[in-house]
Amino acid sequence: MKRAETIDFLSEHNQRRIIQHYQRLSPDKQNLFRRNLEGLDLPLIFKLHQEFSGKNTAALVPVDIQPAPIITVPKTPSELVFQEKACVEGEALLRENRVAVLVVAGGQGSRFGFEGPKGIFPVSPVKKKSLFQLFSETVSALNCRYRAAIPLLIMTSRENDGTVKDFFRANHFFGLDSGAVFFFTQEMLPTITADGNLILKDETHLFANPDGHGGSLKALHKSGLLSELVQKGFSDLFYGQVDNPLVKIADPVFLGYHRMAESEFSLKVLRRRNAAEKIGVYALLDGKPGVIEYSDLAPGSDCLSGGEDMRFWAGSIAIHILSLSFVERLNCQGFSLPYHRAVKVVEAPGQDGKAEKATVWKFETFVFDGLPLAARTCCVETFREEEFAPVKNRQGEDSADTARKAISDRFRRWLVEAGSAVVAPGVPVEISPRYALDPAELAEKLKGKTLVIKEDTYLE
Ligand code: UTP
16 A cells, blocks of 8 residues: 555544544654555455454364374384485485575564564573574585575564664674575554554554564565575475474475475474463364364363373474465465454553553464465474474573573483483583584584583584
8 A cells, every 4th residue: 555545544444543643743753654554454454353353263163173194203114214215305305406494583572571583582502592593504504415505584574674684694694695595574464453443552653563474475475585486496495483493494304205295385293292282283174184273272172182192192383394386376366374363452552642551453374374275285293302492481381491401402312312422411512503413413423432521512
């Protein structure tokens, strides 16, 4: 929508309070206000409001939920052979420069409460490397190993884009070629009250939120990056979230399974700790593969019953591979992912300008909603301790402390498995991705050496 049209549009949608506020602003500030409105999809927010006003959300929850097929961790000789085959296939994809890596980093990280984008948080146990540094160094190590030039795509939000880019520049892109790191920004959607009013954030901004991690698939298209990747011959996109330092970026085995299944959308899952763990459940939802949010499960649902042999054991950890042709298809007639509504309480300026609490609707799309839209999917089991330690909360479960410990524990395990290290209990250990990307590479590097680790250790 053009800048000049935004105020008329708000008027047509009975946004009296916003219009009155706008009329009281100086011409300069009015201009700024209109400029800030420009990037917001105002027609979409009113459409969503209308749609959800009459919606019975209970009706959206699937009626029939069944366990879905999953490639579990290999145990039998034939499963191991299949895994090796997958690795060969995946490595070929990397060598042929068919794979791009996307890290979504546009979230607000409100539970974590860190000043600044989560990606710059110093998470590693010894060197205090940031999440962005860990991902960048992993891509750099993969480039070396496969003689590839993997593009690293970082999705930011309007709120953190400048800081993220400055951080990469100040750190010389952590050794990556700056031309191979691509930033793109997701859209923001205004929040709206149940009775259809937009609210102010400050004098010249409406209250708005990033449009969810699913917005990455829309923004990738809108930014032109998607067609650029396709034109350059890339076929698949590895998707990871910035808040998981253990994500095995562009895992060749996962890529291979994805390729062999001719999958359009693949995901990794792990065994849920128990039925109450707040993690999306992977299942067949009314006959189609999908992920159901913990909060959408009805009390008494089968998925909420635990026990040793939990029937619905698979929790999604937001690690995906998507074929680029599928992402193109999602965007070909508008954007196909459905929007979800969350009800939130925010602090916003009231009539008299003083902060007051307002209950608002926030709309987002989720990347995993692409699953039921894909023609073919593939799901692979992994181990929590190898691949999932999200940094979500300021303290306690899923915090920086638990992630740091999980990183160190993983490296200690690799060292012990390599058979050539004695590690004192509780000592933090860190291995640079450029030293070893996996236990096999570590074992190869350490051949003939015995390490005795008694204090904080970093292998580079
Ligand atoms: P979360 O769902 O945990 O949200 O994001 P969050 O915003 O980071 O944290 P809270 O809920 O406010 O505490 C999971 C991943 O998806 C990305 C986040 O950056 C994180 O990597 N994300 C989330 C986006 O990129 N954009 C969004 O709009 C939402």
